[in-house]
Amino acid sequence: MKIFLTKEIKAISVLLVAFLVLSCSKGPETKNTIFIVADGCSTSALSVARWYKQEVLGEKGNLYLDPFLCGYVRTSSAYSPTTGSSESMSAFMTGEKTGSGYVSMYPKYKEDAMIEIDTARKYQPLATLMEAAKVEQGKSVGIAVTVEYWHATPAACASHSKNRYNIAAICAQMASNDIDVLFGGGTDYLTPEVRGILAENGTTVLENDLEGFRSCKDDKLWSIWGEIDLRNDMDRDTLAEPSLAEMTAKALSILERNRKGFFLMVEGSRIDYAAHSLDAVGQANEILAFDKAVGVAMDYAKKHKNTTVVVLADHGTSGTTIGAFGYEHYGSKHLRHAFDHLYDYKVSAKQLSGIIMDAPVEQVRDLVKQYTGLELTDEEYADVLANKDKMTVDYMKAAIDPTLQGCLAKIMASHTHVGFSGSGHTGEDVFLCGYHPNGVLPLGYHDNVEVCEYMWKTMGLKHSLRELSDSWFVKASKLFEGAEMETVVENERQRLIVRQNGHELVIPADHADVILDGKTVKVGTVSVFQSKEFYVNRSLAKILGY
Numbered sequence: 001m002k003i004f005l006t007k008e009i010k011a012i013s014v015l016l017v018a019f020l021v022l023s024c025s026k027g028p029e030t031k032n033t034i035f036i037v038a039d040g041c042s043t044s045a046l047s048v049a050r051w052y053k054q055e056v057l058g059e060k061g062n063l064y065l066d067p068f069l070c071g072y073v074r075t076s077s078a079y080s081p082t083t084g085s086s087e088s089m090s091a092f093m094t095g096e097k098t099g100s101g102y103v104s105m106y107p108k109y110k111e112d113a114m115i116e117i118d119t120a121r122k123y124q125p126l127a128t129l130m131e132a133a134k135v136e137q138g139k140s141v142g143i144a145v146t147v148e149y150w151h152a153t154p155a156a157c158a159s160h161s162k163n164r165y166n167i168a169a170i171c172a173q174m175a176s177n178d179i180d181v182l183f184g185g186g187t188d189y190l191t192p193e194v195r196g197i198l199a200e201n202g203t204t205v206l207e208n209d210l211e212g213f214r215s216c217k218d219d220k221l222w223s224i225w226g227e228i229d230l231r232n233d234m235d236r237d238t239l240a241e242p243s244l245a246e247m248t249a250k251a252l253s254i255l256e257r258n259r260k261g262f263f264l265m266v267e268g269s270r271i272d273y274a275a276h277s278l279d280a281v282g283q284a285n286e287i288l289a290f291d292k293a294v295g296v297a298m299d300y301a302k303k304h305k306n307t308t309v310v311v312l313a314d315h316g317t318s319g320t321t322i323g324a325f326g327y328e329h330y331g332s333k334h335l336r337h338a339f340d341h342l343y344d345y346k347v348s349a350k351q352l353s354g355i356i357m358d359a360p361v362e363q364v365r366d367l368v369k370q371y372t373g374l375e376l377t378d379e380e381y382a383d384v385l386a387n388k389d390k391m392t393v394d395y396m397k398a399a400i401d402p403t404l405q406g407c408l409a410k411i412m413a414s415h416t417h418v419g420f421s422g423s424g425h426t427g428e429d430v431f432l433c434g435y436h437p438n439g440v441l442p443l444g445y446h447d448n449v450e451v452c453e454y455m456w457k458t459m460g461l462k463h464s465l466r467e468l469s470d471s472w473f474v475k476a477s478k479l480f481e482g483a484e485m486e487t488v489v490e491n492e493r494q495r496l497i498v499r500q501n502g503h504e505l506v507i508p509a510d511h512a513d514v515i516l517d518g519k520t521v522k523v524g525t526v527s528v529f530q531s532k533e534f535y536v537n538r539s540l541a542k543i544l545g546y
Contacts, residue, residue: 026438027438027440028436028438028440028457028458028460029457029458029459029460030261030306030307030308030436030437030458030459031260031261031306031307032255032256032261032262032263032264032301032304032306032307032308033129033133033261033262033263033264033307033308033309033310033455033458033459034252034264034266034297034300034301034307034308034309034310035092035129035263035264035265035266035309035310035455036265036266036267036268036290036293036294036297036309036310036311036312037089037092037153037265037266037267037268037311037312037313037314038267038268038271038287038290038311038312038313038314039085039153039267039268039269039270039271039272039313039314039317040085040271040272040273040275040276040313040314040315040316040317040318040425041268041271041272041275041287041290041313041316041317041430042313042316042317042319042320042426042428042430043313043316043428043429043430043431044316044319044320044321044322045271045275045283045284045287045316045320046063046287046431047322048280048283048284048287048320048322048418049063049283049284049287049288049291050062050063050066051322051335051339052281052284052285052288052339052342053284053288055335055336055339056284056339056342056343057288063288063291063294064291064292064294064295064298065291065294065298065311065431065433068298068309068311068433068434068435069431069432069433070432070433070434070441070442070443070444071431071432071434071442071443071444071445071446072429072430072431072432072444072445072446073312073313073429073430073431073432073445073446073447073448073451074429074445074446074447074448075088075091075313075314075315075427075429075430075448076097076114076427076447076448077091077097077098077099077100077114078097078098078099078107078113078114078115078117079099079100079107079109079112079113079114080100080114080427081114081427082315082424082425082426082427083314083315083425083427084100084101084152084164084315084425085151085152085153085164085272085314085315086100086101086102086103086152086153086155086156086164087099087100087101087102088314088315088448089152089153089155089156089157089314090102090103090104090105090126090156091448091449091452092156092314092448092451092452092455093126093128093129093130093156093157093452094126094127094128094129094156094452094465094469095449095452095453095456095465095466096126096449096465096466097114097115097448097449098126099162101162101163101164101165102161102162102163102164103152103155103156103159103160103161103162103163103164103166103170104125104126104128104155104156104157104159104160105123105124105125105126105160105161105162105530106118106121106122106123106124106125106126107122108122108123108162123162123530123531123533123535124469124473124535125160125469125472125473125526125528125530125535126160126465126469126473127465127468127469127472127473128156128157128158128465129157129263129452129455129456129459129461129465130157130158130177130179130263130265131158131177131468131472131525132459132461132463132465132468133261133262133263133459134177134178134263135472135524135525136461136462136463136468137260137261137459137460137461138258138260139258139260139261139262139263140180140181140219140254140255140257140258140260140261140262140263141157141158141179141180141181141255141262141263141264142179142180142181142182142183142251142254142255142262142263142264142265143157143158143179143181143182143183143184143264143265143266143267144181144182144183144184144244144247144248144251144264144265144266144267144293145183145184145185145266145267145269146184146185146229146230146233146244146267146268146269146270147184147185147186147229147230147267147269147270147273148184148185148186148189148228148229149171149174149182149184149185149186149189149222149224150167150170150171150174150186150189151184151269152164153265153267153269153314154174154182154184154265154267155170155174157265158173158174158177158179159173159174159177159526160173160473160526160528160530160535161528161530162530162531167189168191168193168492168510169509169510169529171189171191171193171194172193172194172197172493172510172511173510173511173526173528175193175194175197175198175201176197176510176511176512176513176526177512177525177526178201178203178512179222180203180219180220180221180254180255180262181220181221181222181250181251181254181255181264182221182222182223182224183213183222183223183224183242183247183250183251184224184225184229184230185224185225185226185228185229185230186224186226186227186228186229187207187208187224187225187226187227188227188228190205190207190224193491193493197511198222201220202220203220203221203222204216204218204220204221204222205222205223205224206221206222206223206224207224207225208224208225208226208240209223210239210240210241210242213242213250214242214250218254219254219257221254225240225241225242226241229269229270230270231351232270232273232274232282232285232286232348232350232351233270233285233286233288233289234281234282234285234286234347234348234351235347235348235350235351243289243292243293244266244268244289244290244292244293245289245292245293245295245296247266247293248264248266248293248296248297249296249300251264251266252264252296252297252300256304261306263459264297266293266297268286268287268289268290268293270282270286271283271286271287271290271317272317273286273350273395273398274286274348274350275317275318275320275420276317276318276395276396276397276398276399276423276424277349277350277392277395277398277399277405277406277409277423278318278398278399278406278409278410278413278420278423279348279349279350279409279412279413280320280342280412280413280416280418281342281345281348281349281412282348282349282350283320284342285348294311294433297309297311298435301435301437302435305437306437307435307437308434308435308436308437308455308458308459309433309434309435309436310432310433310434310442310451310454310455311432311433311434312430312431312432312433312451313430313431314430315425315426315427315430316425316426316427316428316430317424317425317426318399318420318421318422318423318424318426319420319421319422319426320418320419320420321418321419321420321421322338322417322418322419323338323417323419324416324417324418324419324420325419326417327417327419337417338416338417338418339416339417339418340415340416340417341372341373341374341412341415341416342416342418344372344373344374345371345372345373345412346370346371346372347371349405349406349408349409349412350392350398350405352367352368352371352372352408353391353392353403353404353405353408355367355371356368356384356388356404356408357388357389357391357404361385361388364376364381364384364385364388365381368384368408372412374411374412374415376411380411383407383411384404384407384408384411386402386407387402387403387404387406387407388404389404390402390403390404391403391404391405392404392405392406396424397423398423399423400423429445432446432451436458440458442454452465471537471538472525472537472538473525473528473535473536473537474535474536474537474538475533475534475535476496476498476507476533476534476535476536477533477534479536479538479540479541479546480498480500480541480544480546482500483498483499483500483544484498484499484500485497485498485499487534493508493509493510494508494509494529494534495507495508495509496509496527496529496534496536498544500544500545500546501544501545503516503517503543503544503545504516504517504518505540505543505544507527507534507536507540508527509527509528509529509534510526510527510528510529511526511527512524512525512526512527514527514540516543521543523537523539523540524537525537
């Protein structure tokens with residue numbers, strides 16, 4: 001039997017074949033990557049924020065991230081199921097688990113490790129996805145956070161240290177790694193050294209300048225707010241500081257100018273801060289501010305069709321729950337009973353502590369009533385007065401140390417049934433969200449290093465991060481074996497001087513430039529001094545005739 005096709009059917013058949021071929025040819029690689037991290041945000045904390053949005057704020061709909069939920073992630077470090085931010089982000093950025101407080105650097109100890117540790121590699125700096133995007137692919141890179149720009153999560157993107165509080169070295173490395181866009185807190189950390197590096201890189205630097213931030217058209221911009229960091233979102237002066245969502249949109253508008261693509265990391269930093277202080281209302285509002293930034297990123301990705309987006313938490317903090325001890329007959333109670341006075345809280349505990357600290361004693365009760373709706377008991381009032389002049393120094397101990405912020409947070413928490421299991425990090429698995437224009441998603445359950453592997457594939461990098469680490473961070477003692485070497489300290493910065501074949505090579509620690517016979521040479525990767533050893537780019541051997 002013969003079958004005759006009409007012109008219309010033939011045309012449809014051709015289009016169908018073409019579509020199938022095109023579909024089969026679509027791979028994982030995309031031009032751009034947006035990695036968004038909710039610091040210290042457990043899945044249960046998302047539930048609190050979702051209810052808070054719908055019932056307290058009266059906003060319809062779920063979270064912006066909800067349609068993109070696709071799995072869970074284990075966040076363990078090399079030594080513990082409960083991780084800190086620096087080692088967690090290091091795993092996402094390098095594909096290697098490391099130790100407590102380490103920033104994109106290989107761990108030292110083999111004892112008590114939960115994974116195999118190669119002690120020959122201890123302290124080796126580990127190449128990151130952001131560094132690879134910049135150096136290997138020529139892409140633009142950016143960071144947007146609401147805490148100090150050198151803090152653990154952003155630091156792990158573009159610096160290397162065994163101590164997350166090695167601030168001077170981390171700041172210098174981040175500047176030297178030529179981050180095109182950096183938005184965050186910490187004008188106090190824009191040291192003369194950092195400013196000098198940024199000036200050499202042609203980077204515009206703005207301080208506490210919202211109008212300038214919004215109007216700046218430059219391709220390279222560091223915009224920094226606050227001496228230390230930005231305010232909690234619910235306490236933010238909208239005429240002085242941008243939201244995380246606005247920072248995300250601004251970063252995208254700059255980074256997209258690079259035809260080769262970009263890598264952007266966005267962090268909802270202060271979720272963790274609020275959780276450490278047991279501040280339920282502050283935590284919920286920080287999650288919603290973070291979620292709006294997710295919405296900006298997802299809208300961008302869906303519109304441009306060439307961007308992979310990964311959203312997750314780096315760990316949980318404080319074990320947030322709906323239904324604390326003493327919450328009985330919960331099956332018959334409206335959410336208002338669980339949230340209770342959470343409906344009335346107008347500021348975070350951190351902001352309220354600043355208000356009360358600056359006020360006379362006789363106004364304390366009225367101020368608490370004004371901003372929280374609470375009538376302080378005599379016991380609560382006495383507790384507030386006893387801590388009135390005590391400021392929180394370490395945000396991670398806000399609920400433990402006897403400070404005014406911690407005192408107020410505990411009082412505010414006690415008048416809701418949003419509870420906390422503690423005040424530190426927690427080791428449960430965290431949520432994972434993803435968007436990929438071709439539907440190539442990390443579905444299911446993953447280890448943190450597997451998230452790095454997924455992004456490595458979607459970025460289309462030619463070399464593994466291990467190969468890049470072994471090329472960019474070689475022990476100078478081995479690379480320049482046989483040469484005359486001397487380590488000196490100049491302006492509190494170690495410098496390695498290598499003399500060979502009539503040449504003198506000066507390698508400053510934490511910089512991406514070296515000095516050969518008095519002339520500056522750009523290397524592209526930073527040199528790192530750690531535990532009496534310099535780690536340098538293998539290419540430096542060639543310029544000395546090795």
